Amino acid sequence: MRFKLNKLVDHRIPVVVGCLLSSHLYGQEISKVETMVNQWLGIERQINALESEWQQQQPLLTQRMRLLELEKEQLLTMLSEKKGDSSQVEKQRLALAEEQTRLEQEQGILEQQIGLLTNQLNGLDETLPPPVKQAWQQDIGELDSAAESSIQLQGNLARLSKLAEFDQRISVVQMPIANNENDQILVKQLYLGASSAWFVSLDGSFSGTGRVTQSGWQWQFDDNIDSNAISQAIAIFEKQSEADFVSLPFSISSLKEQ
Numbered sequence: 001m002r003f004k005l006n007k008l009v010d011h012r013i014p015v016v017v018g019c020l021l022s023s024h025l026y027g028q029e030i031s032k033v034e035t036m037v038n039q040w041l042g043i044e045r046q047i048n049a050l051e052s053e054w055q056q057q058q059p060l061l062t063q064r065m066r067l068l069e070l071e072k073e074q075l076l077t078m079l080s081e082k083k084g085d086s087s088q089v090e091k092q093r094l095a096l097a098e099e100q101t102r103l104e105q106e107q108g109i110l111e112q113q114i115g116l117l118t119n120q121l122n123g124l125d126e127t128l129p130p131p132v133k134q135a136w137q138q139d140i141g142e143l144d145s146a147a148e149s150s151i152q153l154q155g156n157l158a159r160l161s162k163l164a165e166f167d168q169r170i171s172v173v174q175m176p177i178a179n180n181e182n183d184q185i186l187v188k189q190l191y192l193g194a195s196s197a198w199f200v201s202l203d204g205s206f207s208g209t210g211r212v213t214q215s216g217w218q219w220q221f222d223d224n225i226d227s228n229a230i231s232q233a234i235a236i237f238e239k240q241s242e243a244d245f246v247s248l249p250f251s252i253s254s255l256k257e258q
Contacts, residue, residue, distance in 0.1 A: 033195045036127065036212065037167065043120050044160045050113055051153055057110070058150065061103055068100050111149045114156075121156055126216035128163070129194050131173050133217075135162050167194035172234055177219050179206065190234050198248055200230040209249065225249055 075093055122140075125133060136159045171191040176184040177199065185206055187199040197210035199219065207227035210219045229248055235241035 033212065037195070040124065040160070040163060040167075043117065043124075044164070047117055047153065047156055047160065050110075050117065051157065054110055054114075054150060054153060057106070061107055064103060065100070068096055068103075071096055114149045114153050118152060118156055121159060127212050127214075129166065129191055129197065129210070129212070129217060130175065130189075131171065131191075132163055132166050132194060135159075163194060166191070169193075170237060172237055179221055188231075188234050190230060190237065196250065198225070198230045198233075200227045200234070204228065204231060222249075 072093075075089060075096070079089055121136075125136060128136060139155050139159050139162075170193075171189075173189045173191065174186065175189065176186050177189075179185055185201050187201050187206065189197050189199045189210065191197040191210075195212045198207070199210060200207040204227045206221060207223075207225045207230055208219060208221040209225070210217065212218075229246055232241060232244070233246045233248060236243055236246065
């Protein structure tokens with residue numbers, strides 16, 4: 001299959017990549033990649049539902065806690081002014097204490113749910129494309145572990161938004177990667193969404209592919225890949241070359257359970 005990268009088309013629209021392997025194996029790989037993407041989207045839906053619930057309940061909880069504090073102060077004033085009828089005052093005090101305990105428990109449950117979702121997102125860290133992973137780590141670094149739950153929730157939503165945006169477009173990134181000898185080589189990376197990529201060194205002497213696997217994101221150097229084709233695709237995307245048909249390999253291998 002071949003496709004044309006048209007310079008008049010919005011660079012955010014994914015470009016179809018030529019597949020050099022059988023459609024049967026390609027379908028298996030795509031199905032597994034879609035499963036991972038659906039997992040990301042499922043977590044995003046959970047967080048959106050939790051954010052909605054939190055936004056609805058937080059103002060009410062805060063208001064009720066303040067009212068309880070005011071009532072508590074009034075009761076203390078009544079105790080100081082009136083020594084009689086202590087039994088009624090004690091009943092009211094106990095009722096307020098029980099209500100306050102219940103509200104604190106509800107808030108604790110919400111905070112626990114946010115913590116669980118945060119851990120789920122952290123578990124996806126190694127499967128992310130390097131540019132998205134760096135962005136996520138920056139978001140995590142800006143969040144104090146003692147931050148309020150609402151702030152932590154906003155941070156998680158920001159991370160999911162960056163992942164969704166990256167997955168819906170073609171991206172070109174320049175950064176170093178390590179080869180088999182652990183030498184750092186500066187390359188340009190052409191990403192197709194958040195699951196596949198190609199790279200070529202600036203002098204065209206190295207090229208290869210990148211993809212997400214169950215064990216994490218992996219780069220693979222491959223001398224059999226035409227580095228000129230990757231460079232041409234990047235040049236077309238950056239509007240430094242005329243639009244043309246470009247064929248790129250799509251590496252497929254079985255995902256193994258770790």
